[in-house]
Amino acid sequence: MAENHDFYEVLGVNRKASADEIRKAYKRLARKYHPDVNPGDKSAEERFKRISEAYDVLSDPKKRQMYDRQGFYGDAARAGQAGGGARWQPVDFSGFDFSDFMGGEEQASRGGGGFRDIFSQMFGGRSDVREDQPTSGSDLEYHVNIGFWEAIRGTTVRLNIMHYRACANCNGKGVTGGEITCPxxxxxxxxxxAMANMRFNVTCPRCHGRGKIQNPCPRCGGEGRTSEPEQIEVRIPAGVQDGFRVRVAAKGNAGTHGGHRGDLYIVTKVSPHPFFERKGDDIHTTIPVTITEAALGAKVEVPTIDGNRALLKIPPGTASGQRFRLREKGVTSLKTGQRGDQYVEVRVHVPRVADERSKELLRELAHLNPENPRAEVYRQVQG
Ligand SMILES: [Zn+2]
Ligand SMILES: [Zn+2]
Incomplete structure (x- = not known):
């Protein structure tokens, strides 16, 4: 970059050369000095840089005019002054047949990893991908709170969701007929x-070199979908648990350009109940009993999720914390249709006695039953 080379000299053309002559000269020289056909050759690289720089200016009528008038071109001059390493100027490869570089298609393929490969890597093969191709819409997930009883009996939830829908103006196509200049x-x-510190002119990926595109729909900006609110009703089946996912087909996001529509998932958050504790399809409860009931045995009424009370028989000598099962008094399973069970834990309620008569009776009870409940514990500790 240090020396200021004459661009016409670099390309080996005279000052009156036509655009076509400049282009041909550039192609010939670029083929000869390109770094990829001269690997590791610094002077060839330097030469290629100068060729590219010269062609960038001389191939552009405005830049060429400026260069002819002042003897240098602005960008190139600044890059040289700044001394910020190699700054390659734009090179126009548009419309190039890269097989020219290698002298034909056979040679390129025989060489393996020739120009064609290098350039398709550089430009990512993106010109093959049409921008207006349909893409699938994503699934959506909404969390809803439902009550304890609603989860057991089933319910319908109404919710307002925001999702992409096919654009009503263009029916999801994204275009409305006619053509405009490619923006x-x-x-x-x-x-x-840009690639590393090189710049290349390539075929426009939007219009594929046509310079025009189909008129994009003004409502969706050419996407074929718009974000819209929708009020929907979703049936939540009986028996759902916390974290259950209800799938609502095709209520997720619409894809672009009429692409496949995603699904909507409703995730349930079930409120707890102060008495009934739900664990899967089973119900867990704790019921207080008196000392007398626990000691003598009793039939106690236990509330169930059916809204009535089941009769639980506790045997004589029932301990606090002992657990009983009421068969098929749980929740009807969403999967099997079978009911779960209800577990009942007994908690012995100890009375606070204040009157002398009650105290006397309890002392008498203790006297009649001298057995020490801690004896077993002491034996284990002595072991
Ligand atoms: Zn374009
Ligand atoms: Zn539209």
Whole structure:
């Protein structure tokens, strides 16, 4: 970059050379000095840089005019002054047949990893991908709170969701007929692309070099879908648990350009109940009993989720914390249709006695039953 080379000299053309002559000269020289056909050759690389720089200016009528007038071109001069290492100027490869470099298709394929490969890697093969291709819409997930009883009996939830729907203006197509100048390349059919510290002009990926695109729908901006609110009703089946996912087909996001529509998932959050504790399809409860009931045995009424009371028989000598099962008094399973069980834990309620008569009776009871309940514990500790 240090020396200022004459661009006409670099390309080996005279000052009156036509655009076509400049282009041909550039192609010939670029083929000869490209770094990829001269690996590791610093002077060839330097030469290629100068060729590219010269061609960038001389191939552009405005830049060429400026260069002819002042003897240098602005960008190149600044890059040289700044001394910020190699700054390669834009190179126009649009419309190039890269097989020219290798002298034909057979040679390119025989060489393995020739120009064609290098350039398709550089530009990511993106020009093959059409921008207006349909893409699938995503699934959506909404969390809803439902009551304890609603989860057991089933319910219908109404919710307002926001999702992409196919654009009503263009029916999801994204275009409304007619053509406009491509906004990406301003109609030129080429755009500038950066790769390492090189810039290349490549075929515009938006219009594929046509310079025009189909008129995008003004409502959806060409996407074919718009974000819309929708009020929906979802039936929550009886027996759902906390974290259950209800799938609502095709109520997720619409894809772009009429692509497949995603699903909506409703995830249930079930409120707890102060008495009934739900564990899967089983119900867990704790019921207080008196000392007398626990000691003598009794039939106690236990509330169930059916809204009535089941009769639980506790045997004589029932301990606090002992657990009983009421068969098929749990929740009807969503999967099997079978009911779970209800577990009842007994908690012995100890009375606070204040009157002398009650105290006397309890002392008498203790006298009649001198057995020490801690004896077993002491034996174990002595072991
Ligand atoms: Zn374009
Ligand atoms: Zn539209």
């Amino acid at each position: 990406e390349c301003k109609g030129s059919g080429n755009v500038s692309k």
